[in-house]
Amino acid sequence: MSESVYRLPLRFLTYSLLGIGLLSMDASAIVVAADCSPGKEESLSAVEAAVGPWKLKPGGSAEDPNKDAELQRIAAKQAQAERQRQEKQLEEITEKLREDADDAELWLLRASLNENLGNRQAAISDLTEAIEIQGSSAETLIRRGYLWQKENKFKKAEDDMNRAVMRDPHNAETSFAEGKIYLEQWRPVQAQASFNRAIGIDPKHHQARYCRAYVILGSQHEPQALEIAKDDLSQVIQHDPDNLLARYHHARALFALRDYAAASEEATYVLNRDPSMVCMYRVRAVFHSEAGKYESAIADATKYIELSPDKSSAAKLRATIFFEMHAYAKSIEDWDKYLAANPKDVNAYYYRGVALENTRRFSEAAANWTKAIELEPKNADWFHYRAFAKWRSGQIQNALADLTAGIDLAPNDSDLYATRAFVYRNMHEFAKARVDQLKMKALEQGKGRAEQNQLQEITVKKQLATHTTKMVAKLLQGQPLSENDFQESSEHEAWGELWLNALTLALRDSQPDQHERLLQGFRSLAKYTSLNPLPPEETKQAQEALADLAADTKIESLQNEANIISRVLGVLSEVNDPSYTASSPDEITQWRFRYPSDESGRPGIFIASQEEFIIWDEYKNWRENANIKRWGRFRELKRTSEFVELFDTKRGLWIRLAPTEAKWSFDHENWELVGKGQFVDE
Secondary structure: OOHHHHOOOHHHHHHHOOOEOOOOOOOOOOOEOOOOOOOOOOOOOOHHHHHOOOOOOOOOOOOOHHHHHHHHHHHHHHHHHHHHHHHHHHHHHHHHHHHOOOOHHHHHHHHHHHHHOOOHHHHHHHHHHHHHHHOOOHHHHHHHHHHHHHOOOHHHHHHHHHHHHHHOOOOHHHHHHHHHHHHHOOOHHHHHHHHHHHHHHOOOOHHHHHHHHHHHHHHOOOHHHHHHHHHHHHHHHHHOOOOHHHHHHHHHHHHHOOOHHHHHHHHHHHHHHOOOOOHHHHHHHHHHHHOOOHHHHHHHHHHHHHHOOOOHHHHHHHHHHHHHOOOHHHHHHHHHHHHHHOOOOHHHHHHHHHHHHHOOOHHHHHHHHHHHHHHOOOOHHHHHHHHHHHHHOOOHHHHHHHHHHHHHHOOOOHHHHHHHHHHHHHOOOHHHHHHHHHHHHHHHHOOOHHHHHHHHHHHHHHHHHHHHHHHHHHHHOOOOOOHHHHHOOOOOOOHHHHHHHHHHHHHHOOOHHHHHHHHHHHHHHHHHOOOOOOOHHHHHHHHHHHHHHHHHOOOHHHHHHHHHHHHHHHHHHHHOOOOOOOOOOOOOOOOEEEEOOOOOOOOEEEEEEEOOOEEEEEEEOOOOOOOOEEEEEEEEEEEOOOOEEEEEOOOOEEEEEOOOEEEEEOOOOOOEEEEEOEEOOO
């Protein structure tokens, strides 16, 4: 086995020192998740700590310790007096509530006092009382949501924040508060959506921009996303040049985008403004290292060690830089110091082991790999590495034993067979080497997954084409198609195309007595299409065939059915296209529309619910307890600031719910009144 086996991911450990997870060998593929507060190790910080504080105190010279102690004593005395004042006020408010329990303002005031005094459950109870009296305002829901969050009741917190957004959808603060709840749970997709909405409402909401940048840096690595994070932080810094934490994350965004010079300048700015932010030496050392400025990197790493003697990670930083410089002896010295304090860091054993082998200290390297095996006895790689060190130190049989142990743990690892074949060849055990070499080749040939997957896709498409042809033949024989018939390979991208082709071809070649059955087939296709795309070209051909049928037949019911199905297919093709836009920034947000009277004097209501997509049910005689009837079921197509548009796939009927009226249309051009009405809250 040659030393080329040890082609090292040199950036991996460097990035980990920044709290960065490596998704690939590309420097842009980073995940930032560490705080820059002095005294913290490199492990991932709590989100609350990582995102705050919003303001950082400027650095300065150390205060007189006697003066500092006196100030602390005065502050403690003032805090005690303030607490006593609030406790007395709480008693007074409680007494007033005994006389007037329906005063919402008193409940809100008592909630504030309880919150200030650390009585979160009591504060939640008070806010709930206020909500029951005066209703749920966005502000009150946000207050209660934050309290639920502090109690680690995230579902309740999320519910309150969602309701707050529904109550006040055009308020940036409600969306920002919702985003913070998602951020606390580290749900980056939902958090970013909330922050996006807040910024869309108020582009100058700098806290939302700061948090969005933090979410992006913690969950994405695409250059376009990183540019957004960089721009967000640039705006935060422009608004508040002294926000050093924002500058810290800005430096990391610049680093991710490979602008190492700008990243180093940002780190230098932070250090000049606040020398107490010792970790910036660590950050700048990594930036210098990535830019190939190793002397500067070592200088910053050494400064970090001097200022942070209690941090073993400081030694890890310099060990990594020495490793990248191929200064393996110096790297080993720092790895020894780091591992003495962190004996369970298995990645550190990897780098020290490689450094030992590069200095030809094979016996020590084997002992190093043994430590890694003790930590991860099921990891075949460690046996592989130890086998190499033992072979180089002349322990051939021990090396074979380790390779066999590795193969037992990872029987499909072709590299293990290759190494054992190499050892056998050096032992002149050619028959054994040949067996391992054949096994290695078989495994390597099995790695052509991309080509296999492509062939499998072609096979599935052929099978699906055959299936649709058989199902149409079954339909023409008078057997209706079931949901299971349509579920065959329904996730394949060609599902809609093949079903439309099969039904359209059959309709073109059909006899009049087969028309009704084929229309039933199209109707079933529309019913079970769900969110599957219907390609525009195939949809157009199906509509043309349906139009020809409607023109040729003299049976009115078939004419009507063909026209309805044509409209339905057109709508489904449009709304199931991934490029279709179903929402707008200022869209109507309600989920109910009530009208007191339709053309026949019947009161009704439209009620929305979410399934695979949003479904609206219309009920007639809603005010009367008897004879309530579901009149129709509609799929929501889109929402705008002017209306919510629905579609009935059975009748081919559009509905538009506007703020003051509901209308219907069969052609999307001529609209008739369903009834005057309005959107209502649940």
